[in-house]
Amino acid sequence: MSPLDPFSIAASRRQFLQHTSLGLGVAALACMNGNSAAAARTGTPPTPLLSPLQIAPRAKRVIYLFQAGGPSQLELLDYKPQLDSRFQTELPDSVRQGQRITGMVSGQGQLLIAPSRFGFTAAPNCGTPIGNLLPFTQKIGDRLCVVNSLHTDAINHDPAITFIQSGSQQPGRPSMGSWIDYGIGSECDNLPAFVVLISTPSNGRPDQGLLSRLWGSGFLPTRHQGVKLRSAGEPVDFLENPAGLNPATRRSWLATLEQLNQRRLAAVGDPEIQTRIAQYELAARMQTSVPELADVAGEPESTFALYGEEARKPGTYARNCLMARRLAERGVRFIQLYHRGWDHHGDLPNNISSLAQDVDQASAALVLDLEQRGLLEDTLVIWGGEFGRTVYSQGAVSRETYGRDHHGRAFSLWMAGGGVKPGMRYGRTDDFSFNVVENPVHIHDLQATVLACLGIDHERLTYSFQGRQYRLTDVHGSVVRDILV
Numbered sequence: 001m002s003p004l005d006p007f008s009i010a011a012s013r014r015q016f017l018q019h020t021s022l023g024l025g026v027a028a029l030a031c032m033n034g035n036s037a038a039a040a041r042t043g044t045p046p047t048p049l050l051s052p053l054q055i056a057p058r059a060k061r062v063i064y065l066f067q068a069g070g071p072s073q074l075e076l077l078d079y080k081p082q083l084d085s086r087f088q089t090e091l092p093d094s095v096r097q098g099q100r101i102t103g104m105v106s107g108q109g110q111l112l113i114a115p116s117r118f119g120f121t122a123a124p125n126c127g128t129p130i131g132n133l134l135p136f137t138q139k140i141g142d143r144l145c146v147v148n149s150l151h152t153d154a155i156n157h158d159p160a161i162t163f164i165q166s167g168s169q170q171p172g173r174p175s176m177g178s179w180i181d182y183g184i185g186s187e188c189d190n191l192p193a194f195v196v197l198i199s200t201p202s203n204g205r206p207d208q209g210l211l212s213r214l215w216g217s218g219f220l221p222t223r224h225q226g227v228k229l230r231s232a233g234e235p236v237d238f239l240e241n242p243a244g245l246n247p248a249t250r251r252s253w254l255a256t257l258e259q260l261n262q263r264r265l266a267a268v269g270d271p272e273i274q275t276r277i278a279q280y281e282l283a284a285r286m287q288t289s290v291p292e293l294a295d296v297a298g299e300p301e302s303t304f305a306l307y308g309e310e311a312r313k314p315g316t317y318a319r320n321c322l323m324a325r326r327l328a329e330r331g332v333r334f335i336q337l338y339h340r341g342w343d344h345h346g347d348l349p350n351n352i353s354s355l356a357q358d359v360d361q362a363s364a365a366l367v368l369d370l371e372q373r374g375l376l377e378d379t380l381v382i383w384g385g386e387f388g389r390t391v392y393s394q395g396a397v398s399r400e401t402y403g404r405d406h407h408g409r410a411f412s413l414w415m416a417g418g419g420v421k422p423g424m425r426y427g428r429t430d431d432f433s434f435n436v437v438e439n440p441v442h443i444h445d446l447q448a449t450v451l452a453c454l455g456i457d458h459e460r461l462t463y464s465f466q467g468r469q470y471r472l473t474d475v476h477g478s479v480v481r482d483i484l485v
Contacts, residue, residue, distance in 0.1 A: 057455030058419020069342030126423030149427020231315030384413025444477030
């Protein structure tokens with residue numbers, strides 16, 4: 001016997017068992033839900049899991065304007081005029097009710113109330129009170145649904161951001177954009193279905209970091225993860241061909257690579273090989289589509305008058321809002337825009353003023369721009385952070401300056417378009433914006449509602465992993481039907 005014969009026999013046994021088990025597994029998956037695993041055996045493009053949609057969709061896409069760090073609802077969206085008379089008084093025990101507080105204020109002798117230094121104005125046509133730090137947002141109040149009764153399970157940044165983005169405080173779950181791409185697929189062949197934009201605050205203090213797992217696909221196939229567009233240099237790494245590689249040569253190289261990948265796919269049936277093939281093809285198309293997307297030179301002057309002069313500068317929040325509109329026009333399904341710097345434990349009045357100026361005009365402009373282009377009715381826009389801030393001050397408090405700690409028991413955000421009722425204020429907190437007293441909205445309720453706007457039943461968008469069925473809303477959550485048209 002040749003010394004190599006035992007290895008040949010072992011390899012043959014492995015191949016037989018591998019091919020047999022994969023064939024049975026793929027057949028089972030095909031019978032259960034017809035997802036991309038079945039397509040992987042043939043090399044055909046995977047189809048969306050939920051086709052046709054489970055319920056009538058109100059939106060085709062989502063633009064999530066995420067304000068990382070926890071913007072204070074007391075200064076922006078939850079008007080509490082009665083707090084002025086309680087300046088520097090202790091938060092009543094009957095309000096706190098023994099709720100946990102962070103270690104950053106646990107050593108304070110008192111939790112003294114700090115009324116907002118800024119006023120509120122009723123938005124035209126609907127009367128929703130919106131903070132005077134957001135004058136442009138006030139003008140579009142009749143297009144917004146302001147939710148004042150959100151609450152979360154987390155009290156610190158990383159678990160709170162992870163929770164609102166992925167439905168779990170523990171890292172490793174798929175992000176909302178990945179779930180949506182997995183469920184209903186893309187409208188666009190030349191751009192990713194899930195795109196991420198990160199802006200730089202004008203004060204240069206981004207506070208909390210953002211980890212790429214926040215737009216990761218977790219245990220879903222990697223083709224569903226978000227793609228971050230950079231504001232400096234190439235929008236995507238390696239977008240341009242290397243020196244000496246012309247388009248024809250690259251096309252030939254990709255064709256050869258696809259043949260090799262197809263052979264490997266036929267041999268082992270790994271769905272990730274199908275993902276690799278699809279992503280190479282998408283990357284080739286992005287070499288044309290992304291430079292065209294990023295080039296705003298053709299935008300009229302009226303666009304920059306609407307969004308503000310900051311929209312001319314790559315990396316600013318205003319520019320990224322303009323990019324979000326351009327992505328929506330091109331059929332990108334989920335657009336995640338992060339703006340950091342909202343973690344205001346001290347000197348909140350000065351810090352929140354600069355952050356509000358960053359986002360106010362551009363956020364309102366995005367809503368108006370989508371509306372005038374006929375896109376708002378099928379685009380869901382969301383503005384908000386991972387939690388809110390406390391009514392009591394962190395550190396010393398005066399009429400002019402104060403800080404606020406994290407608060408997850410009650411906070412606010414606004415939504416517009418995509419089947420959400422306009423000019424509406426939903427939910428209510430107590431006189432201290434500390435507890436929800438009417439129509440509470442849990443993070444899983446918010447996620448279920450976003451999915452419902454897209455035509456997805458959150459209880460049926462599932463993925464089997466490590467012996468159990470997972471979903472974005474995990475084991476609970478209800479659609480907030482009162483805010484839907």
